[in-house]
Amino acid sequence: MSSRKSAADAEISNFCGVTGANPKVAKQYLDKHKRLDRAVDEYFMNGGTPLAASSNKAGPSTTKLNAIFDKYKDQDIQEDLIGIDGTMQFCEDIGLALDDVVLLAIATDLKSKKMGSWERQPWIDGWKVLGCVTVSVASPRLITRHRCDSLEGIRSVLPRIRAKLHSDPAYFKKVYNHTFDFGRNEGQRSLAMDSALPFWGLLIPAGLSGQALAHYVATEDGDEALPPPGETGWTPQLTDLWTEYMETKGGKGVSKDTWQMFLDFVRSMDSRLERFNALDTWPSTIDDFVEWAKERL
Structure with missing residues (x-):
């Protein structure tokens, strides 16, 4: 063959x-x-x-999406926003836990600028783009088209978002990078450590569970190549070590450079960190982590 x-x-x-x-x-x-x-x-x-x-079907109704937005809109402020209380109720109504990684994907697709805040037009446009697909969790082969302009329709599209987040490296990277700005406190250039650690705790296991964080080897031309047979990539043990290191030695915040380059680091490193090259242009936080972690592997 x-x-x-x-x-x-x-x-x-x-x-x-x-x-x-x-x-x-x-x-x-x-x-x-x-x-x-x-x-x-x-x-x-x-x-x-x-x-x-396949055939074309009518897309989600703008009127119905506006009605859903109005149902959860914050009535106590002048801005046209769904706030924290509305977010909590919305998540409860669609059966999505507040600490579910899918919420980070939705925040990316609906262009939410900060946690617990959703603007009307990106909300409507986002649900329209996300499409209208019903996926049966009990029987994944039973897939039918459904307009996500109702809570039932929105609920039904969640498995597709989850599958894409776990399997699509480009989409995962988009969500991962958006999470930095989404979770950052207003006026701050870095992401607070007490926010960064929980976000990593959601995102890294999700990416590792599918192909979104599939291990690759960087070539001299900067391309991605398959690793040699038998070489394993990033492991949950390394995630635990990274968490421990950042908790104790990472300081109060994470810079955007460190946040973004950590994703490439995870994908390109083997399970023993033997592929790490100190001459590469990694942030100093990653350099120091490798030296610390190798003593514990």
């Missing part, structure tokens, strides 16, 4: 694992897009139907 065929079979297997589709449907989407992330996105946007069977 050629290496090209093996790679194609692996892509089909990954597509089926994320979507629950059969290999024939997986091949349709992968042949069209040539990229797993784009193929998965269109599959879900088409309601899980084969390409030939």
Whole structure:
């Protein structure tokens, strides 16, 4: 079997694992897009139907999305916002815990600028873009189109958001980078450590559970290549060590540079940190962490 065929079979297997589709449907989407992330996105946007069977459906209703916004809008302020109380009630109504990582993805897609704050137009536009797909949690193969202009519809799209966050490196990076600005206190350039640690605690395990933080080896040209057989990437043990180090030696805040480069660090490091090169341009926090962590591995 050629290496090209093996790679194609692996892509089909990954597509089926994320979507629950059969290999024939997986091949349709992968042949069209040539990229797993784009193929998965269109599959879900088409309601899980084969390409030939997909059809256009009416999108979410602006009127209904406005009504949902008004239901949770903060009535005690002049600004047209859903505030903290409304956020808590909304999450309760759609069955989403406040510490669920999916909320960070929703905040990114709805362009929320800070925790517990949602502006009307980005709210409406965001839910429209997120699409209208119903995914059965009990039976992932049972996927039907649904307009997410109701609480039921919004609730039904959450599994797709979760699957994309876990499986799509580009989308994960978008959510990860937005979280820095989203969680930062107004007027501060850094992200407070007591916010950064919980965010890492949500995001890193989510990325590791799928392909979003898949291990790669950086080439001399700056491209990403598959690691050698048998080499493992970032592990929960390293996450625990990073948390311990930042709690005790990380200071009061995390700079944007450290926050963003930590994501590349996680993806490019092996489980023993043997690929670390002190001559690379990592932030000093990461340099110091590697020296500290190697004594504990």
